[in-house]
Amino acid sequence: MEKFKRFRRLRKSPLIRDLIRETKLSLDDIIYPLIVVPDKKVKKEISSMPDYYQLSIDMLIEELKEIEQLGLKAVLLFGIPEKKDEMGSDCYSPQGIIQRAVKEIKKNNLNLYVITDICMCEYTISGHCGIIKDGYIDNDETIKLLSKSALTHVQAGADMVAPSDMMDGRVKAIREILDENGFSETPIMSYAMKYASSFYAPFRDAAESTPQFGDRKSHQIDPGNIRQALLEAETDIQEGADIIMVKPAIAYLDVISKVKEKFNVPVAAYNVSGEYAMVKAGSKNGWLNEKAVAMEMLLGIKRAGADLIITYFGKSLAKWLGK
Numbered sequence: 001m002e003k004f005k006r007f008r009r010l011r012k013s014p015l016i017r018d019l020i021r022e023t024k025l026s027l028d029d030i031i032y033p034l035i036v037v038p039d040k041k042v043k044k045e046i047s048s049m050p051d052y053y054q055l056s057i058d059m060l061i062e063e064l065k066e067i068e069q070l071g072l073k074a075v076l077l078f079g080i081p082e083k084k085d086e087m088g089s090d091c092y093s094p095q096g097i098i099q100r101a102v103k104e105i106k107k108n109n110l111n112l113y114v115i116t117d118i119c120m121c122e123y124t125i126s127g128h129c130g131i132i133k134d135g136y137i138d139n140d141e142t143i144k145l146l147s148k149s150a151l152t153h154v155q156a157g158a159d160m161v162a163p164s165d166m167m168d169g170r171v172k173a174i175r176e177i178l179d180e181n182g183f184s185e186t187p188i189m190s191y192a193m194k195y196a197s198s199f200y201a202p203f204r205d206a207a208e209s210t211p212q213f214g215d216r217k218s219h220q221i222d223p224g225n226i227r228q229a230l231l232e233a234e235t236d237i238q239e240g241a242d243i244i245m246v247k248p249a250i251a252y253l254d255v256i257s258k259v260k261e262k263f264n265v266p267v268a269a270y271n272v273s274g275e276y277a278m279v280k281a282g283s284k285n286g287w288l289n290e291k292a293v294a295m296e297m298l299l300g301i302k303r304a305g306a307d308l309i310i311t312y313f314g315k316s317l318a319k320w321l322g323k
């Protein structure tokens with residue numbers, strides 16, 4: 001019998017470490033988010049998200065060609081309309097920014113899986129995720145418009161829709177309208193467990209979707225709760241969600257792990273803008289090694305149980321993995 005267990009035997013060289021590594025990052029699991037804006041020739045860096053840009057449709061196509069070349073497989077599209085209005089009408093208009101972008105992408109025959117975000121906050125003057133009545137988002141009116149948004153995205157050619165609004169009953173409403181219109185094969189990835197997080201701040205700069213009054217605590221989950229998150233997941237699966245998402249990722253690894261254990265659908269995790277910005281800021285200051293920290297963060301999200309990761313590091317990861 002040996003005196004003690006020698007763990008260092010399996011840590012001795014890069015070869016043996018590679019051989020026994022349990023979790024590995026792969027581009028197969030990565031979804032890269034993109035923000036589409038009106039006009040032409042726009043490529044505008046977001047100051048709180050270095051190396052990340054708002055893109056007009058023409059520039060988006062160029063970007064997607066590069067993304068395809070890099071070996072990425074899937075993208076998640078957000079849109080900023082030419083004009084916001086009270087009813088957020090661009091989000092469900094067949095001529096809306098996302099609908100036009102998706103059509104253009106499909107015309108270019110790129111080998112990329114196109115997922116579209118479904119929410120109203122980029123489209124309403126209030127910056128809220130739905131229609132406001134008496135200072136409060138009207139749930140049932142909003143889900144009618146969200147389902148119209150999903151349908152028009154899919155009619156334009158979207159491969160999958162991802163509702164991020166956190167209204168009750170929206171997965172069911174979207175599933176029904178898609179099925180009624182012949183799109184029963186189009187999957188829904190639900191932002192089922194989306195927390196009322198302060199980590200979204202840089203995205204709200206990027207998507208110009210900061211609420212003009214109040215906050216999103218009336219619909220997003222309170223960060224102290226996990227049982228509510230599990231109920232949300234269960235409900236969304238019953239309503240027809242094919243993939244469920246936890247968002248943000250890093251401060252919610254316990255949620256990812258629990259959800260993975262409990263449910264038998266793929267689990268996605270959104271490595272959000274604030275998580276990206278922190279690493280970028282740290283590395284700009286010379287305090288952190290961007291590549292090492294970002295890869296460790298993504299690996300942690302995967303080890304916790306995420307099958308898919310949505311991350312602004314997507315393009316960098318492709319370069320780091322050398323594909």
Ligand code: PBG
Pocket residue numbers: 117118119120121122164165199200201202203204216271272273274
């Ligand atoms: C809502 C939406 C948000 C994000 C994705 N979809 C912002 C919010 O809820 O305020 C955040 C993404 C990120 O921070 O990276 N449409």
